[in-house]
Amino acid sequence: MDENETRRKLADFVMRTEFFSMGEECKKYEEAFAKKQERKFAVFVNSGSSANLILVQALLNLGKLKRGDKVGVSAITWSTNVMPLLQLGLVPVAIDCEKESLNVSSSKLEPYLKEIRGLFLTNALGFCHDIKEIRSLCEEREIVFLEDNCESLGSKAYGRLLGNFGLASTFSFFLGHHLSTLEGGMVCTDDEELYHMLLKVRAHGWGRNLPKEKLEALHKEHGTDPFYALYSFFDLGYNVRPTEINGFLGNLQIQYWDEVVASREKNFKFFNKKKKENNDLLALSVDHMDTVSAFAMPIICKDKTTFESYKNKFTENGVEIRPIVSGDITSQPFYKKYINSHGDCPNARFVHQNGFYFGNTSELNEGELGILYSLI
Numbered sequence: 001m002d003e004n005e006t007r008r009k010l011a012d013f014v015m016r017t018e019f020f021s022m023g024e025e026c027k028k029y030e031e032a033f034a035k036k037q038e039r040k041f042a043v044f045v046n047s048g049s050s051a052n053l054i055l056v057q058a059l060l061n062l063g064k065l066k067r068g069d070k071v072g073v074s075a076i077t078w079s080t081n082v083m084p085l086l087q088l089g090l091v092p093v094a095i096d097c098e099k100e101s102l103n104v105s106s107s108k109l110e111p112y113l114k115e116i117r118g119l120f121l122t123n124a125l126g127f128c129h130d131i132k133e134i135r136s137l138c139e140e141r142e143i144v145f146l147e148d149n150c151e152s153l154g155s156k157a158y159g160r161l162l163g164n165f166g167l168a169s170t171f172s173f174f175l176g177h178h179l180s181t182l183e184g185g186m187v188c189t190d191d192e193e194l195y196h197m198l199l200k201v202r203a204h205g206w207g208r209n210l211p212k213e214k215l216e217a218l219h220k221e222h223g224t225d226p227f228y229a230l231y232s233f234f235d236l237g238y239n240v241r242p243t244e245i246n247g248f249l250g251n252l253q254i255q256y257w258d259e260v261v262a263s264r265e266k267n268f269k270f271f272n273k274k275k276k277e278n279n280d281l282l283a284l285s286v287d288h289m290d291t292v293s294a295f296a297m298p299i300i301c302k303d304k305t306t307f308e309s310y311k312n313k314f315t316e317n318g319v320e321i322r323p324i325v326s327g328d329i330t331s332q333p334f335y336k337k338y339i340n341s342h343g344d345c346p347n348a349r350f351v352h353q354n355g356f357y358f359g360n361t362s363e364l365n366e367g368e369l370g371i372l373y374s375l376i
C-alpha cells in the first residue's frame with residue numbers, strides 16, 4: 001500500500017537504523033498484529049511457509065502431535081501447508097472441498113474424524129465453510145485444530161475473525177497477500193506454552209527470546225553454567241527470523257489493515273453480484289460469512305469448454321490469471337511421490353480443472369475494475 005511513500009520511509013529507515021537483525025521493529029509489529037487479530041501472542045517469521053513449519057515443529061516438541069500421526073489438510077491449499085507435515089514425519093490426509101465455498105466442510109471432514117490427530121485447515125482465498133462446526137468436531141474429538149490463514153486476513157464468520165477458530169493460525173506477508181512485508185509470516189495463538197515453544201523454534205532452539213523469568217527457570221532446570229547460557233539449546237528449531245526491514249514495513253502496512261479489508265470486500269461483492277447472474281460460472285456461497293476479505297476472485301466454470309473460453313478471454317485482455325492455489329493438492333507431483341494412498345477429492349479436481357482466479361487488491365483502479373467486470 002502507498003508504495004512511493006513506503007519506499008521513501010524505508011530508505012530513511014535504512015539510513016538511520018543501527019540495527020537490521022530482528023529487534024524492536026519486529027517486536028512492535030508482533031504486538032500490533034496480535035492486537036488487530038485479537039490474539040494474545042504473535043510470532044513473526046520470514047515467510048508464511050516458515051510460520052507453518054515452526055508451528056508443526058513446536059507441536060511436535062510439545063508432544064501435542066507425534067511422528068506418524070495423521071493430520072487432515074484441505075485438498076485446496078498451498079504446497080508448504082502440507083510439506084512440513086511430510087518433512088517432520090507426520091502423515092497428511094487430504095480432505096475434499098465443497099464447490100460452493102472452495103473450502104472443507106464439517107460433512108467432508110466427518111469420515112476422517114476417527115483417524116486424524118490433527119487438522120491443518122486452509123481458509124482458502126478468503127473464504128471458509130462451516131468452520132464453527134469444524135471447530136466443535138475437533139474439540140469433541142480432541143483433534144489439534146490449526147488454521148492456515150495465509151489467504152484470509154480480515155475475513156470473519158460467525159462473529160469471529162478467521163484464524164481465531166483453532167489453537168493457532170498462520171499468515172503470509174508475501175506480495176499479493178493482504179499486508180506485505182516483502183517476505184514474512186506470522187503465527188498467532190492464545191496458548192502461552194505454545195507461544196514460548198514457537199519462540200525457541202524460530203531461532204536455533206535457544207531460549208534467548210523468552211520472557212526473562214521463563215528463561216531463568218529453564219537455566220535453573222538444566223543447571224546451566226552462566227558462561228554457556230547464551231549458547232544453550234533447549235529443543236529442535238531453525239533460524240527463520242525476520243529482519244528489521246520486514247518489521248519496519250509491517251508497522252507501516254498494518255495501518256492500512258481496515259482499508260485493505262474493506263476494499264477487498266467491496267471488490268469481491270462487486271464481482272460476485274455479476275458472477276451470480278452468469279450461468280456459465282458456479283456461484284459462491286458466502287451467506288454464513290460476516291466479512292469476505294477475498295484474496296482473489298475465483299472463476300469456476302461449469303465445464304472444460306467454458307473454462308477454456310474464459311481463460312482465453314482473460315488472457316487476451318491482458319489480465320494475469322492463476323490456477324486455484326495448488327488446485328487439487330493430491331495431483332501435485334510431490335504429493336504423488338511421497339504419499340502412497342492419495343485419496344480421491346473429486347470437487348477439488350473439478351475446481352483444479354475448471355477454475356482460475358484473478359487478483360484482488362485494494363489498489364485496483366476504476367478502469368481495471370471496469371475491464372474485469374466486463375469479462376465476467
Ligand SMILES: Cc1ncc(COP(=O)(O)O)c(C=O)c1O
Pocket residue numbers: 047048049050052077078080081122148149150151171172173174184185325
Ligand atoms: C495457504 C497458504 N499457505 C502458505 C503460503 C506460504 O506463504 P509464503 O509465500 O509467505 O511462504 C501461501 C502462499 O501464498 C498460501 O497461500
